Amino acid sequence: MTGTIGLVHITGKPSDSEEDPVHPRKLASTLAAAAVVAGTALTLVTHAGASAAVGTAALASNWYASAPYLMPQSNNPPDPTTVMAATGQKAFQLAFILAPNGGGCTPTWDGTSAVSSDTAVAGVISRIRGAGGDVSVSVGGYGGTKLGQTCGTPDATAAAYQQVIDKYGLHAIDFDLEEPEYENDAAINNELGAAQILQRNNSGLFVSVTMPGTSAGTGWFGTQLLDKSKNLGFTPNNFSIMPFDGGFNGAASQTSALEAFHSLLMSHLGWDSATAYAHEGFSGMNGKSDAGEYFYQSDFQTVLDYATSHGLGRFTYWSVNRDRPCTTTTDNGVCSNVSQNDWDFTKYTAKFAGATPPVTTTPPTSTPPTTTPPGNGSCPAAWSATTAYNGGAVVSYNGHSWTAKWWTYGDTPGGAAGVWTDNGTC
Structure with missing residues (x-):
């Protein structure tokens, strides 16, 4: 995922600085599982030939709409069943499906692990489903080569993603459309066309589209994406923005961006206000962002109140791997760099889904570390x-x-x- 800065062009291509801040957030941490974070050094149990339990019944859509992002193979992944028990959250957004690093139009995890031969992520999915939950899978993200860039057509792109849906028996998928694909017109056409094909061919599939956010809602490329969707006649369950890493400062700046995006949904897609809110989503970042912004538990509560009072269609964040205090490391990929208990921020996504999370002692309100x-x-x-x-x-x-x-x-x-x-x- 990535954010964008506040200056927006209405017509014409914006400068790189307007659409592409420095944003390593979703790249796999070089520490990966080596980072040891207190209380979370749990090894994900996988088995050779593990099954993802294809055919598992879908959860209610509110759970896919609340699913927080989790990297199952990088950034010191926590045991998702531990998170589920502590928060009440039932679904996770597993990230990311990419094209192979060496090129081609077949799906991989992080560009390196072929979906066709995967057992590790399948084992994680089985554990989640065994605990009464489910997953959505996110394609794209920040960095790496996307299938929309390497597959020649929307049909070919859809066929690659259909392999992922079939492999894991998915009921939900997220198109996280970011750099370097975001500014590639042909690639975005492939991604949106593929999303529409998958929606048509997989009855009941929950489809979210996630894009950079700015103080104006989204940038020039974001509005072009909305226009392309309208021209295709494609309506996902939600279009979500990521209001961080672009000069944001707490919840007020985020709710302001969501209001601006609501206006863009109405003007570009021809929706009335209620329809726009119902198809709008928030994808935040917990704790310290890559740009040095800070988002605390109180900020998440404020945005959650906005989302529920306006009937937004999605409330999620990046990422569960970061939803714990920093102890032996300050690596922003594996801890939040703010005062918190383990899994504090995931409780807000559970609340959006309608759950009442278990009560834990909340640390004092913190300020950015000195x-x-x-x-x-x-x-x-x-x-x-x-x-x-x-x-x-x-x-x-x-x-x-x-x-x-x-x-x-x-x-x-x-x-x-x-x-x-x-x-x-x-």
Whole structure:
């Protein structure tokens, strides 16, 4: 997944800085299972020839709409049944299906493990289903080569994804459309066309489409995606945006982006307000984002209240692998970098589905960890009028620390442009 920055073009192709902030969030961590996080060093049990229990009955759609992302093979995956017992969450969004790293139009996990010969992820799915849950599978994500890029047509792309549906007996699938595919017109045509074919050929299949978010709802490529969907006559269960890694600051900025996206759904798809809300989704990020934004439990509660009061069709986040406090590592792929109990953020997706999670003691409300950014003394490097800064960059100016909301050049911290967030004295 990726976010985008706040400046949006209505017509014409935006600059790279508007659509593609630095965003390693969904790349497999090099630590993978080597990172040891207190209380979660549980090994996922798999068996040779493990079955994904094809034919398992579908859950109610509210569970697929709430399924948080989980990488089953990377980023020190937790035991999902432990998470289920602690939160009441029944479904997970397993990530990611990609084209093979060496090329071709066959599905793999993370570009390396062929779906056709997989037993490891099948074993994880069997454990989840054995505990009364189910999974959706997410295709795409940030980084790697997508099947929409390597398969020549929508039909060929759909045939590759149909292998995944058949292998695991899926009732839900997520199209996470991000870089580098997001700006590739032919690839997006393949992905949306494939989604429509799968929806038509698999009765009752829950289909979500996830895309970058901006303060204006989504960027230029996002609106083009909506227009393509309308021209195809394709209506997924929801279009979801990811309002983070683009100058966002807490829940208020996220709900504002969701309102803006609601307007785009109406204007580009011709929907009334209620229909737009019902087909709109939120995909957040817990704790510290890659751009240095912080989203706490209270932020998730605020967005959840917005989602339920407006009848949104989806509420999810990236990722369960990160839904635990940092202890022996601060690797952002395997822990949240905020004060929390294990699985605090997953409880909000369970609440969206209508569950009442078990009660645990909540840590005190936290603030971003105190660190000394690079620079002189206790302040980060001084702001320079001749330096271009990406969103999330931290500088010092007039004795204060400032964080860039989006790409900027020559805009003075504290100036009228409103580009910089004041972090206080340093």
